[in-house]
Amino acid sequence: MEALTNVLENFLMPISSWVSRNKSLQGISKGFMRILPVTILSSMFYLIANFPITGWTNWLASSGIGNYILIPYNVTMGLFALYAAFAVAYSYAQNEKCDALSTGIVSLICFLVLTPYVTDTAGALFAEGDLAYSFGWLGCKGLFVAMLIAIIVAKVYCLFEKKGWTIHMPEGVPPYVEQSFASLIPGFICAGVCGILAYELSLTSFGNIHELIYHYLQTPLTALGGSIWGYLIATVLIQLLWWFGIHGFNVVMGVMMPIFLGIDMARMAGETTNPIGMSLMTVVGQSTVCCCIIMLFFCKSKQLKQIGKIATPAAIFNIGEPIVFGVPNVLNPYMFIPTVLLVPIVTNLFFYLGFVSGIVTPLSGAQVSMQVPVVLYGLVQGNWMVALWQALAIPLGVILFLPFYKMYDKTLVAKEKELEAQKND
Numbered sequence: 365m366e367a368l369t370n371v372l373e374n375f376l377m378p379i380s381s382w383v384s385r386n387k388s389l390q391g392i393s394k395g396f397m398r399i400l401p402v403t404i405l406s407s408m409f410y411l412i413a414n415f416p417i418t419g420w421t422n423w424l425a426s427s428g429i430g431n432y433i434l435i436p437y438n439v440t441m442g443l444f445a446l447y448a449a450f451a452v453a454y455s456y457a458q459n460e461k462c463d464a465l466s467t468g469i470v471s472l473i474c475f476l477v478l479t480p481y482v483t484d485t486a487g488a489l490f491a492e493g494d495l496a497y498s499f500g501w502l503g504c505k506g507l508f509v510a511m512l513i514a515i516i517v518a519k520v521y522c523l524f525e526k527k528g529w530t531i532h533m534p535e536g537v538p539p540y541v542e543q544s545f546a547s548l549i550p551g552f553i554c555a556g557v558c559g560i561l562a563y564e565l566s567l568t569s570f571g572n573i574h575e576l577i578y579h580y581l582q583t584p585l586t587a588l589g590g591s592i593w594g595y596l597i598a599t600v601l602i603q604l605l606w607w608f609g610i611h612g613f614n615v616v617m618g619v620m621m622p623i624f625l626g627i628d629m630a631r632m633a634g635e636t637t638n639p640i641g642m643s644l645m646t647v648v649g650q651s652t653v654c655c656c657i658i659m660l661f662f663c664k665s666k667q668l669k670q671i672g673k674i675a676t677p678a679a680i681f682n683i684g685e686p687i688v689f690g691v692p693n694v695l696n697p698y699m700f701i702p703t704v705l706l707v708p709i710v711t712n713l714f715f716y717l718g719f720v721s722g723i724v725t726p727l728s729g730a731q732v733s734m735q736v737p738v739v740l741y742g743l744v745q746g747n748w749m750v751a752l753w754q755a756l757a758i759p760l761g762v763i764l765f766l767p768f769y770k771m772y773d774k775t776l777v778a779k780e781k782e783l784e785a786q787k788n789d
Contacts, residue, residue, distance in 0.1 A: 388515045389695050391456030395514070396609070396689045398451040399444075403685040406441035407678040409433055414735045415681075441685070442499040445506035448609075449475040452514035453521075462522040466547035470554050471517040475510050477558040480572040501574045504611030509574055511609055517554050524550035592716055595624075595640045599712055603704045609694040639719035643727045648711050650738045650754060651703075652679035654761030655687050658769045665776035668769070681735040691772075698772035707764050711757055724749045 413424060413433045424430030453471030458464040482496045500506075524530060530546040562572065570576040598620050605612030627641040656679045659672025668691070675686035693699040718724035727750065738758070742751030 387456065387459060388519075390459060391515060391518065392452050392511055392609070392695055393692060394455035394459070395448060395452030396692050396694055398455060399447045400686070400690045402440045402444060402447055403689045404674055404678070406437050406444075407683045407686055409437040410441070411678060411681050411683060411735065413437065438499060442503045444503050445475070445510040446472065446502055448507055449510040449514050452511055453518040456515060456518035457522055460518075460522045460526075462518075462525045463543055463547065466543060466551070467518050467521045470521055470547065470551045471514045473551070474517050474554050474558040475506075475513045477555055478509065478513065478562050478573050479506065480562075480566075480574070501572075505578075506574055508577060508608065508610045513558070520554055521547075521550045524553070592640060592713075595644070595716075596709055596712060599645070599708045600704060603708050606688055607693060607695065607700060607704050639716060639726050641727070644712070644715060644719075646682075646734050647727060647741060647750065647754065648708075648715055648757070649682045649734065649741065650758050650761055651707055651711070651765075652682060652684040652687055653738055654707075654758055654765055655679070655691070655769075657758070657762055658765055659691075662766060663769060663773040665773050666780055667776050668773055680737050682738070682741075683735070696772070698768055698775075702765050702768045707761055710764060711761060714757060714760060715753060718753050724753050 413430050414421065421430070424433065450468040450472045454464045454468035457467035476497070479497060479501050482498045501509075525546070530549055533542040533545055565572050565576060568576070570579060598616050602612035602616045605616070624640065624642040624645065627638050652675070656672050656676045659668045660676065663669055663672070671686070671690040675690060678684075678686050688694060691699065693703050715724075719726050739751045739754050742748075742754040
């Protein structure tokens with residue numbers, strides 16, 4: 365293990381060093397850490413509303429209480445891009461010793477300027493001209509645009525501030541008043557450019573920047589089919605997008621779900637034995653549990669141990685956002701190989717080979733809630749062999765993740781010791 369860790373360190377340390385010096389990536393990373401409580405809160409309420417007990421979910425639905433429990437989820441994860449647009453710009457500006465609060469507000473304004481309004485079927489705005497936004501682009505689907513806008517706005521704002529291209533007030537004016545007026549020129553420039561861009565994009569077939577980016581992300585996926593190679597490519601793309609902070613499942617499954625669900629339905633009807641499908645993608649759901657085991661029992665840094673404690677209840681029910689944004693996995697060079705390539709490919713092949721070899725009874729194809737815990741999910745989806753295969757996949761995942769977490773943990777421990785030494789001085 366130590367030899368492997370040393371080899372990986374020699375490969376990843378230069379990349380990590382570059383990332384740590386990159387102001388944009390640091391702004392994104394610190395921004396996500398600031399809004400970690402948002403992901404944890406959303407996971408808590410989502411779990412309560414979707415706890416895998418039929419009687420509970422039926423009662424929530426019949427009583428109407430479920431709709432109110434989901435309100436906190438909708439205003440946390442459903443507006444996640446909004447929080448990211450502010451937090452990333454704020455963190456970047458703070459690192460640059462600029463007015464972080466004003467930068468975050470301008471970034472938020474620009475993101476909303478570029479986000480389209482919702483229209484009814486007639487194409488008119490709601491309620492006699494009232495404006496309305498869809499939660500679609502304000503949540504994880506709009507995260508990539510939010511990060512992009514946040515970094516660009518923050519760079520422009522800091523440039524204006526450092527060059528002194530702002531409104532200057534006479535002496536004696538309170539600092540908070542001066543800061544408010546100082547934000548007018550960079551804010552006007554940023555919002556104005558975004559408004560022009562929004563108009564120009566409205567004249568295209570895409571209509572807005574979100575659709576433009578999603579189009580070029582989804583087009584390559586249409587060529588994928590129901591083969592194991594197409595399935596693995598789709599799986600890797602999901603994880604790659606998550607590594608960039610984009611909700612990969614929503615992007616990729618927008619194209620692939622009809623294909624995968626079709627295979628599941630055919631298997632339920634006895635028309636095929638192909639194990640690929642949505643049921644396979646959801647049965648391979650032990651990665652979050654593996655990560656929590658490593659953080660709780662193998663890591664020494666305070667950060668990872670704390671994240672492990674916080675994320676474990678959600679991880680049991682296959683909710684991974686606290687890990688994705690808390691570790692964080694997003695733009696983390698230490699986590700790229702295991703989360704994007706190694707673990708998804710190996711664990712999916714582990715299940716696929718178990719099914720095609722006949723060792724494990726094929727999945728039924730029935731669509732089961734993704735919040736059913738690992739092993740129990742296997743029992744619901746197939747039989748005891750599927751549950752056993754899930755149980756075996758947990759130590760397999762731990763082994764695959766461990767060297768990468770150990771490397772990352774080592775760097776965090778060093779940083780924590782450095783901060784502790786600075787405090788003592």
